[in-house]
Amino acid sequence: MLTDAVTTLSGVGEKRAEGLAELGITTIYDLLYYFPFRYDDLKVKAIDEIADQEKVTLKGVVVAAPIVTRFGPRKTRLNVKIQIEHTVVLVTFFNQPWLQDKFEMGDEAAVYGKWDALRHTLTGMKVLATQNSEHPSFTGIYPVNKHVRQSWLVELVKQAYDRDGQNLPEMIPDDIRAKYKLLPEQAIVAGMHFPQTPEQASAARRSAVFREFFLFQLQLQALRQQTDATSNGLMIPYDNQALKALIATLPFELTRAQKKVVNEICADMKAPTHMNRLLQGDVGSGKTIVAAIVMYAAVTARYQAALMVPTEVLAEQHYAKLTALFQGFPVNIALLTGSTSTKDRRSILTGLESGEIDFIIGTHALIQKAVNYHSLGLVVIDEQHRFGVNQRKILQEKGLKPDLLSMTATPIPRTLAITAYGEMDVSIIDELPAGRQPITTTWIRKNQFRQALDTIKTQLGLGGQAFAITPLIAESEKVDLQNAEQLFADLQGELGPQVSVALLHGQMKAEEKDTIMRAFSDGEIQVLVSTTVVEVGVDVPNATVMLIMDADRFGLAQLHQLRGRVGRGHQAAYCILVADPKNEQGVERMTIMTETNDGFVLAEKDLELRGSGEIFGDRQSGLPSFKLGDPVGDFNSLAVAQQVASQIFAQDPTLAQPEHKMIQRYLNSIRQKNGSLD
Numbered sequence: 001m002l003t004d005a006v007t008t009l010s011g012v013g014e015k016r017a018e019g020l021a022e023l024g025i026t027t028i029y030d031l032l033y034y035f036p037f038r039y040d041d042l043k044v045k046a047i048d049e050i051a052d053q054e055k056v057t058l059k060g061v062v063v064a065a066p067i068v069t070r071f072g073p074r075k076t077r078l079n080v081k082i083q084i085e086h087t088v089v090l091v092t093f094f095n096q097p098w099l100q101d102k103f104e105m106g107d108e109a110a111v112y113g114k115w116d117a118l119r120h121t122l123t124g125m126k127v128l129a130t131q132n133s134e135h136p137s138f139t140g141i142y143p144v145n146k147h148v149r150q151s152w153l154v155e156l157v158k159q160a161y162d163r164d165g166q167n168l169p170e171m172i173p174d175d176i177r178a179k180y181k182l183l184p185e186q187a188i189v190a191g192m193h194f195p196q197t198p199e200q201a202s203a204a205r206r207s208a209v210f211r212e213f214f215l216f217q218l219q220l221q222a223l224r225q226q227t228d229a230t231s232n233g234l235m236i237p238y239d240n241q242a243l244k245a246l247i248a249t250l251p252f253e254l255t256r257a258q259k260k261v262v263n264e265i266c267a268d269m270k271a272p273t274h275m276n277r278l279l280q281g282d283v284g285s286g287k288t289i290v291a292a293i294v295m296y297a298a299v300t301a302r303y304q305a306a307l308m309v310p311t312e313v314l315a316e317q318h319y320a321k322l323t324a325l326f327q328g329f330p331v332n333i334a335l336l337t338g339s340t341s342t343k344d345r346r347s348i349l350t351g352l353e354s355g356e357i358d359f360i361i362g363t364h365a366l367i368q369k370a371v372n373y374h375s376l377g378l379v380v381i382d383e384q385h386r387f388g389v390n391q392r393k394i395l396q397e398k399g400l401k402p403d404l405l406s407m408t409a410t411p412i413p414r415t416l417a418i419t420a421y422g423e424m425d426v427s428i429i430d431e432l433p434a435g436r437q438p439i440t441t442t443w444i445r446k447n448q449f450r451q452a453l454d455t456i457k458t459q460l461g462l463g464g465q466a467f468a469i470t471p472l473i474a475e476s477e478k479v480d481l482q483n484a485e486q487l488f489a490d491l492q493g494e495l496g497p498q499v500s501v502a503l504l505h506g507q508m509k510a511e512e513k514d515t516i517m518r519a520f521s522d523g524e525i526q527v528l529v530s531t532t533v534v535e536v537g538v539d540v541p542n543a544t545v546m547l548i549m550d551a552d553r554f555g556l557a558q559l560h561q562l563r564g565r566v567g568r569g570h571q572a573a574y575c576i577l578v579a580d581p582k583n584e585q586g587v588e589r590m591t592i593m594t595e596t597n598d599g600f601v602l603a604e605k606d607l608e609l610r611g612s613g614e615i616f617g618d619r620q621s622g623l624p625s626f627k628l629g630d631p632v633g634d635f636n637s638l639a640v641a642q643q644v645a646s647q648i649f650a651q652d653p654t655l656a657q658p659e660h661k662m663i664q665r666y667l668n669s670i671r672q673k674n675g676s677l678d
């Protein structure tokens with residue numbers, strides 16, 4: 001059965017089951033829908049057919065024995081020459097010295113890698129068996145981990161498919177499937193896992209992407225139905241005088257744009273309709289204070305307000321800020337995250353239920369089953385694309401259908417926003433607070449690193465602080481950490497012991513991260529070396545330098561977010577991108593970063609470049625992330641899925657018709673899965 005555990009398949013022991021669970025696979029169904037993220041075409045090609053940078057397999061005779069050389073502290077290079085007809089090709093493998101044993105002079109070798117047409121060299125990625133007729137030449141590559149290897153996973157999928165592939169329920173109703181020429185489920189699964197040709201894979205992908213969007217849109221529709229059902233939502237009659245009193249205590253004047261959006265949001269909250277509003281504002285435009293003001297509005301009308309943010313670092317920071325802001329005001333604020341102690345948690349839960357706590361700030365800990373609210377009237381979600389629809393839905397159910405305000409720093413076009421999030425109103429903060437100095441962005445090559453050091457030294461001399469960021473390379477946490485540690489050591493060495501440099505990374509305990517962030521915020525730490533845990537929302541106005549290593553590995557939206565961590569005070573600020581881009585796109589991204597500070601311009605460019613699937617890690621794109629589909633590249637599919645899902649709900653609101661039974665069951669199962677997050 002599809003609901004059986006993967007352990008019912010042969011060969012799945014405890015360790016492997018654990019490894020699979022880490023990948024989100026616990027049942028046969030999960031396994032069958034765990035798709036490759038790309039395909040490698042291992043077919044051997046002739047040299048003159050290969051395009052520059054294309055990934056290909058070359059087969060030839062080893063004509064020079066392999067040589068391993070070391071460079072840098074822990075890096076190696078393995079060179080081997082193979083002859084293909086009359087051409088000798090140099091193949092280089094980085095950091096895989098053990099492959100040396102795979103090459104014998106005079107033997108035939110097949111190597112898969114990336115072709116450099118100019119130099120006639122191949123950067124090797126893997127060595128293939130030369131007689132591999134039983135292995136298909138077109139193979140899927142899956143995200144895996146140390147207990148789950150590619151080849152084993154493929155075998156396991158086959159086993160599951162042979163056993164249960166014919167039992168897959170059809171999620172997409174027949175008429176829709178026929179109308180849009182979509183494959184049935186079994187064909188989707190087979191085509192995604194075992195395609196013979198690129199064409200078969202892309203046909204399967206087309207249907208699989210639609211299916212993914214369709215299921216997502218069904219959830220959006222369910223959420224919408226729920227909020228519509230209370231056709232008159234909450235009326236929050238806030239106390240305008242109290243708001244004015246709060247605003248009067250701020251150390252700055254609100255910008256015109258901030259005043260405008262506060263008015264829009266407050267009017268919406270006061271109206272008897274349900275609020276579903278998106279607040280867009282570029283990095284540093286002052287969204288947090290807007291959130292604080294409208295949350296206070298809810299409190300003055302005796303409702304509770306919740307602020308949900310994507311990381312603990314951010315939750316801590318907002319908590320500290322809001323606590324300071326509301327000193328002297330009758331507001332009881334609490335913080336709830338995954339690392340809140342059991343004792344504190346218990347008293348917070350009691351306080352929320354009794355209504356004693358007015359404001360709660362936290363991560364997705366806020367939607368755990370055990371959390372009950374007394375009178376939740378307003379929910380603010382920061383960087384909503386980091387949360388799933390269902391997580392939003394659960395938070396909604398926890399209150400009296402509270403008003404909802406989502407915040408994002410990424411300006412996405414309205415049609416795209418609506419299609420990706422459902423119908424909503426949009427408020428925009430279109431100006432930055434007065435007195436901000438533009439950030440000067442420069443792009444340097446790695447061998448010009450000295451220049452970056454000079455800027456950092458000068459800025460530290462002026463009393464400023466610096467961030468130094470290394471990218472997350474999802475394939476290996478170990479390498480990420482190594483890179484960050486190396487940069488930390490380099491900077492400490494260069495800047496000398498009188499400068500306090502600290503390292504912050506994703507694998508640290510929340511408490512540790514928090515202590516470091518606080519010390520940086522208080523100016524005790526001058527240089528903070530970090531993996532991208534500081535990317536969103538961190539606010540340290542005294543920081544004036546943002547150094548980003550391997551900047552070409554980031555997408556534009558993410559670079560803009562990172563850059564937005566500086567230039568938040570009155571001093572001039574600098575963003576230094578260090579990168580040796582490997583292709584045109586990388587060069588283009590670096591260049592445009594140096595040309596504009598405007599988030600809107602960058603967002604447009606980002607969407608334009610995304611189409612080609614170039615961007616590395618798009619968590620900052622402001623859009624929900626899908627396993628397969630790309631809301632930009634596959635926009636049409638997303639739009640059709642929305643249309644179809646909304647028609648289904650319009651015709652059959654209770655999903656009682658037989659052809660919608662599967663959909664109803666699916667939505668219920670999702671609900672149960674996420675409803676028990678504890």
Ligand SMILES: Nc1ncnc2c1ncn2[C@@H]1O[C@H](COP(=O)(O)OP(=O)(O)OP(=O)(O)O)[C@@H](O)[C@H]1O
Nearest residue numbers: 252253254255283284285286287288289409433537
């Ligand atoms: N009207 C204003 N005048 C001066 N400073 C302001 C104003 N509004 C906010 N600030 C300050 O600007 C900084 C950035 O504000 P905030 O953290 O709210 O930005 P944000 O929009 O949330 O940015 P991000 O998306 O980068 O997190 C803060 O230090 C805040 O105190």
